[in-house]
Amino acid sequence: MMNTKFWLLFPAFGLLFLAGSQAQTPIQDRAVVAQQERMVFKQWDEDRFLPRPNRFLGIPTNSNWYLTWALHPNYPKLDRRPLSARGEQTQRMGLAVAMKISSDYYKQQTDTIRNLATREMARISGAFxxxxxxxxxxxxxxxxxxxxxxxxxxxxxxxxxxxxxxxxxxxxxxxxxxxxxxxxxxxxxxxxxxxxxxxxxxxxxxxxxxxxxxxxxxxxxxxxxxxxxxxxxxxxxxxxxxxxxxxxxxxxxxxxxxxxxxx
Structure with a gap:
């Protein structure tokens, strides 16, 4: 009886094993998470870039830091967030607001000219x-x-x-x-x-x-x-x-x- 149940459940165990072997294992990289948080909502702080240099007598000793940031020394020093004070998205939003103000101004001017033209036409038109x-x-x-x-x-x-x-x-x-x-x-x-x-x-x-x-x-x-x-x-x-x-x-x-x- 036990052997019969084992052989009946064996295909199910096999499917679970295959599914577990093919699943992706999530990777929790602190440097990647910190970069994502920094780019989205947190403050840009060059002292919080991972991996850290682990300086000894002012000299970085962390080889991972060399591999990551030594080739891009200026990257941590510049605020790269799109929504920062000088970010690209902030500039686009400011430009959009400026263009809207400009378009509203021109629309007001054209409406004024149109109203003046309408009154002038009504004043000089023979139809009225x-x-x-x-x-x-x-x-x-x-x-x-x-x-x-x-x-x-x-x-x-x-x-x-x-x-x-x-x-x-x-x-x-x-x-x-x-x-x-x-x-x-x-x-x-x-x-x-x-x-x-x-x-x-x-x-x-x-x-x-x-x-x-x-x-x-x-x-x-x-x-x-x-x-x-x-x-x-x-x-x-x-x-x-x-x-x-x-x-x-x-x-x-x-x-x-x-x-x-x-x-």
């Missing part, structure tokens, strides 16, 4: 000219005749006045000048320019419009007087014709009476 407070409160109303020229040309005037001015060419003159002002007005509203320059253009157009409307009103008044004078002449001519007809009838009647008396 109709929202100007001075234009809305004053010039829009004063320059409204330029937006509907034909409808406002003969307000409160009769068709005879219109026909008379069309006949003598005054209406064509008025339309030509009003359309020229309307073209200038549209240019002032749509083109990109300084607000002061736009307001000056509005004002010059308004002055020209007032002068043109004054001349037009004078022509309307003169046309009304001319029509009234023409009508009065026609009435007087009719009266004269009637008077002449009456006189000729009286003369004919007298002649007929005289002829009857002569008989």
């Amino acid at each position: 000219s109709s929202a100007d407070p001075l234009y809305v409160l004053y010039y829009k109303k004063e320059l409204s005749p330029l937006e509907n020229i034909e409808a406002q040309a003969f307000q409160h005037h009769s068709a005879q006045v219109k026909a008379y001015l069309e006949e003598n060419g005054a209406y064509a003159w008025y339309l030509e000048n009003m359309k020229s002002l309307a073209e200038r007005y549209g240019f002032a509203k749509t083109q990109d320019m300084e607000r002061g320059q736009r307001i000056l253009m509005y004002h010059r157009i308004l002055l020209d419009l007032r002068k043109l409307q004054s001349d037009w009103d004078r022509k309307l008044a003169l046309s009304q007087k001319m029509l009234a004078f023409r009508q009065s002449i026609q009435v007087s001519q009719k009266r004269n014709l009637l008077d002449q007809a009456d006189q000729s009838e009286d003369i004919l009647a007298d002649i007929l009476k005289k002829r009857i008396l002569l008989r």
Whole structure:
């Protein structure tokens, strides 16, 4: 019975033996551990480098020290940690912070330039000219005749006045000048320019419009007087014709009476 159990467990013991023979034995090298700790988190101290020199009368006597550090005498004297005060990683982090500060500064500058450009564009753009407070409160109303020229040309005037001015060419003159002002007005509203320059253009157009409307009103008044004078002449001519007809009838009647008396 015991032999049977032994032969059954023999393959398991063999596998454990093979596994143990192939396993790696951890090596605890104090010098390697000290170097790892020194490079990661502990202070760089050249007196704690292993193996130690074991000096005798100032002369290193440890052969392992010669094999390890004699070929690199400057290595323990310089702090090689990446995260030290002058380490490569510290420099990279500092450079990254400096670059971020610089990029934030440039971003702020570009945002400022963008905002200034946006405000400047909104100030000079013709697309926003109709929202100007001075234009809305004053010039829009004063320059409204330029937006509907034909409808406002003969307000409160009769068709005879219109026909008379069309006949003598005054209406064509008025339309030509009003359309020229309307073209200038549209240019002032749509083109990109300084607000002061736009307001000056509005004002010059308004002055020209007032002068043109004054001349037009004078022509309307003169046309009304001319029509009234023409009508009065026609009435007087009719009266004269009637008077002449009456006189000729009286003369004919007298002649007929005289002829009857002569008989």
